Amino acid sequence: MSKKTTGLDFLQATKHENQPASDQKKGLEQPPLQVPYEESDGPIIKLKGIRQIKTDNVSLREAIEERKTVRMYENKPISLDELAYALFMTQGVKRNVRDKATFRTVPSAGARHAFETILLINNVEGLKRGLYRYLALEHKLQKLEAAPDINQKIRRAALKQPQIEEAGVVFLWVAEPYRMTYRYSERGYRYLFLDAGHVAQNLYLAAQDFSAGVCAIAAYDDERMNTLLGLDGEHQFVIYLASLGKV
Numbered sequence: 001m002s003k004k005t006t007g008l009d010f011l012q013a014t015k016h017e018n019q020p021a022s023d024q025k026k027g028l029e030q031p032p033l034q035v036p037y038e039e040s041d042g043p044i045i046k047l048k049g050i051r052q053i054k055t056d057n058v059s060l061r062e063a064i065e066e067r068k069t070v071r072m073y074e075n076k077p078i079s080l081d082e083l084a085y086a087l088f089m090t091q092g093v094k095r096n097v098r099d100k101a102t103f104r105t106v107p108s109a110g111a112r113h114a115f116e117t118i119l120l121i122n123n124v125e126g127l128k129r130g131l132y133r134y135l136a137l138e139h140k141l142q143k144l145e146a147a148p149d150i151n152q153k154i155r156r157a158a159l160k161q162p163q164i165e166e167a168g169v170v171f172l173w174v175a176e177p178y179r180m181t182y183r184y185s186e187r188g189y190r191y192l193f194l195d196a197g198h199v200a201q202n203l204y205l206a207a208q209d210f211s212a213g214v215c216a217i218a219a220y221d222d223e224r225m226n227t228l229l230g231l232d233g234e235h236q237f238v239i240y241l242a243s244l245g246k247v
């Protein structure tokens, strides 16, 4: 006998035939491609364009064969260029179509690209520790205000996993569900979780190209993590993390 569970309810409620008309169908204006920012929100750091960044030229085949989860890292910094490369490989914008849609290095359902990337910096050359935001449309970083012990707090929210403070940097992907549900209604939630997988996988593969390792992280306290990043958990929530460090 089948038992009703939250997971099955989710699958049922997100079936195509159970979707109400989306806001896009209703003719409403779409949300912006990226959460708006002000120059006054924090210092902006320019990143090198991807073409100017040299990596080890590891073949795709080798990257896939060699990829594995790494949770213990060398105490060596990630360079700013390596970080720029990792950011571009995970969310980099290859084409901006009249500010209506973007095509990026990762696939996304309907090219909705409903993520923002927040970085927790522990050890990256030229960057102070703390929180930063990747401005994907501009390929720049912006430093964010954060408590001096934010690195420790984020480790605690990630159920005290040591790699959070031992990695050079931790990627925290934030979902902006309305960017997705605007077109797909509740079914859009499925796509957020699918999209997040592509992003993390690209980080795993990109890391193979500059002697670094990655650990995907989904074990964290949602409430605490969202609160630390100032997210309400509804309009924005942390969907996935990954640590990145030198091996």
Ligand SMILES: Cc1cc2nc3c(=O)[nH]c(=O)nc-3n(C[C@H](O)[C@H](O)[C@H](O)COP(=O)(O)O)c2cc1C
Pocket: 067, 068, 069, 070, 071, 161, 215, 216, 217, 218, 219, 220
């Ligand atoms: C969705 C997902 C969540 C994960 N969460 C964690 C985590 O919170 N902590 C951790 O140490 N590893 C985490 N991992 C890493 C897995 O444990 C790892 O991928 C698995 O053991 C297989 O090892 P491999 O990646 O080396 O092939 C996660 C992986 C995935 C795909």
